[in-house]
Amino acid sequence: QKEVEQNSGPLSVPEGAIASLNCTYSDRGSQSFFWYRQYSGKSPELIMSIYSNGDKEDGRFTAQLNKASQYVSLLIRDSQPSDSATYLCAVNKNNNDMRFGAGTRLTVKP
Amino acid sequence: DAGVTQSPTHLIKTRGQQVTLRCSPISGHKSVSWYQQVLGQGPQFIFQYYEKEERGRGNFPDRFSARQFPNYSSELNVNALLLGDSALYLCASSPARSLQGQYFGPGTRLLVL
Numbered sequence: 001q002k003e004v005e006q007n008s009g010p011l012s013v014p015e016g017a018i019a020s021l022n023c024t025y026s027d028r029g030s031q032s033f034f035w036y037r038q039y040s041g042k043s044p045e046l047i048m049s050i051y052s053n054g055d056k057e058d059g060r061f062t063a064q065l066n067k068a069s070q071y072v073s074l075l076i077r078d079s080q081p082s083d084s085a086t087y088l089c090a091v092n093k094n095n096n097d098m099r100f101g102a103g104t105r106l107t108v109k110p
Numbered sequence: 111d112a113g114v115t116q117s118p119t120h121l122i123k124t125r126g127q128q129v130t131l132r133c134s135p136i137s138g139h140k141s142v143s144w145y146q147q148v149l150g151q152g153p154q155f156i157f158q159y160y161e162k163e164e165r166g167r168g169n170f171p172d173r174f175s176a177r178q179f180p181n182y183s184s185e186l187n188v189n190a191l192l193l194g195d196s197a198l199y200l201c202a203s204s205p206a207r208s209l210q211g212q213y214f215g216p217g218t219r220l221l222v223l
Contacts, residue, residue, distance in 0.1 A: 043216050046211065090152075092209050096209070097168070
């Protein structure tokens with residue numbers, strides 16, 4: 001079992017729709033969780049962090065965390081073509097070890 | 111403010127050679143982490159340095175080493191290069207020891223022939 005698992009996609013949604021990205025992790029002791037966006041040929045960019053169960057909203061982005069189910073998700077509302085990228089889920093196992101999923105490729109079609 | 115900078119941007123080496131990659135963190139950030147990203151995969155954690163000491167190490171062989179300087183810049187060294195070391199090497203900085211809120215540099219793309 002991979003430590004951080006994501007559907008590789010590609011996930012395709014029409015412009016204006018909600019994109020839902022999911023991530024599961026194996027280490028129950030993990031404390032902090034992150035979503036990064038990576039455009040092709042570029043480095044990852046931090047878009048959301050979440051540390052406690054529930055939802056966290058920032059503009060069009062909502063991160064959801066369920067530690068009991070070891071599940072993290074990212075919702076993108078009103079998806080735009082500029083949101084087309086690979087979304088990486090990252091889990092901080094302890095303060096000294098960050099594990100990334102392989103990423104989900106999102107395409108938003110105009 | 112300048113972001114994380116890395117040099118060189120691209121590098122071509124042959125098997126068996128050694129390479130040194132450099133990273134300058136965001137001003138005020140004391141933690142630097144190194145990651146390897148192979149095409150189609152997420153970044154893999156190699157090292158974290160904080161206050162010039164190694165604070166974390168991923169599952170990489172001893173051919174990989176790093177250090178952090180008094181100005182918090184860092185170098186990653188890889189000895190005896192293998193074809194499988196071809197990847198994008200990313201440096202990330204954060205203000206504190208924890209890996210929360212990391213900001214990535216543009217990366218160094220290494221090709222081993």
